[in-house]
Amino acid sequence: MSIYYKAFFVALIVAYFLTPFAKWVANKIGAIDVPKDNRRVHKKPIPRLGGLAIYLATVFSMLIFLPIDRTTISIIVGSTIIVITGIVDDTKSISPKLKLFAQIVAASVLVVGGIKIEFLTNPFDKGDGLLYLKAFSIPITIFWVVGITNTMNLIDGLDGLASGVGAISALSLLFVASKFGYVPIMILCAILAGSALGFLPHNFNPAKIFMGDTGALFLGYMLSAIAILGVMKSVAAITIIIPILALGLPIFDTAFAIFRRIINGRPIMEADKGHLHHRLLDRGLSQRQTVLILYMISIFLGFLAFILTGMEPEKCVIVSGLILTIIFLGASSIGLIELKKQGNK
Template identity: 55%
Template structure:
């Protein structure tokens, strides 16, 4: 536990000190988010690519606290690739196809390094206790990595939102990975949490810098890896449900967005103003109030995930199903399946 806390502290300090340097150089090199459409909440150009500070903090921490195994080197290469792609996108705006290709390549590097979702545990009192994916292991892993990477990117719409939700998710993942005795993974999760905490003073409303795709893609990529290695490789029941709950805010918001766009006849990747944070703002809440509410929801999801990870399989399944049903009902009542024009 001492190592986990020291890792979080080091990443926090590096991110806290380095972010002002990134702000200065972002302005110098023209890395600015200029408000040019109605989806953007800010009114003036803001430095972008703050994710570089978090990237450096996590990479440095891994070198200091962990042995450079084949798997860890693959993680570092994949994370570097996804961060560079995000940086290029922040500067020149990549096409969706090129961004997806970068994400698939980064996910493939993880798989090559040995990170696989090899099985799902069966929580039901019948059938095999473990369902092995076999030939599906690689495509399922790649789908998970790319999916989680993009869910974090999609909620990065308000000052401090993606960084705070990622911080809470990383803490929850660190606790569970430590319980499952995946000590190196808990250190990586702690590094990610510390880097987010160091970045937040500059990113919380009113933001002095945005993380950009540089940060959002990096955070999503790292969270996907941690969830695989820190939870899904355990034989404990409901290992697939636990990371979904931990990442509940971005996962459910993205799912609602895809369903909403499909029902309204739009492309599922077409941006809109129907995300949960947009709905809360439309109710008259301030940016800070909206972000704090979503932090609270993320904390609740994290607590539920820790509860599910530590109880009997059938009880955990009941809690999980009840949670999902309530989330879907709340989403329907609040209009999350309808476009803004239909409300």
């Protein structure tokens, strides 16, 4: 167990001490978040290149604690593309199309490195229980990586939210991977969690620095790759449900945001104040209270993912269905309440 602790604490310490450097760089190159609209919760300009510290701490620790093989190299190269894109966007802003293209390239790097979704488990199949994706493997992998990469970016709306949820998700995947004995994946999870938590003291309310697109996209990218390596290559789990729960908060929040915008006839990519953290703030909670509640939700979903990993496939399907139904009904109820409020106004 000592290697996991070492990897975790090395990443944490490096990220903590590199964050002031990232803040200095942000001020030098003009990567500053100036509150220009009512979606911004903060009231004064804040540097937003904290993700650089998370990235450097992660890569540094990977080079120390992981074998330098095809998998490690592809993750480092792909994440570097993501971080460069994030730095440019945090500084000058780039078009969504160019950002999406860079994310597809970064996802393709993982595929070249052998990190791809090759099958899904089918608990109702009396044969080997696997649904092989074949020609669909590459596009589904790219869709997964790009999707998860952006979900983390979408929840990055409050001090400490994305970094804390990212750390919780990484630790959830660590415990899931431990059931399969995937030692390198467990080390990678420990490294990512340590890097995110090392940055958190600088980012928790009141934040001295934001992670920006650089950090949010990087965390999402890394979590998407870890989910493929740590869960979706196992035949012992319902491969699509476990990572969805482990990464539940950003995934569900993004899914409901898309659904909400479609219902309201608005563009899917249009920003709004309908995210879960916005709604909790509207109910009178402080930033800290909101973030802590969302941490608890993320921990609960991660715990469910861990529990389901050890279940028989048939039972896992039933329990997963119940969990997803409850989440959907809860979100629908909140949505109806909001619609009624808007109608009364």
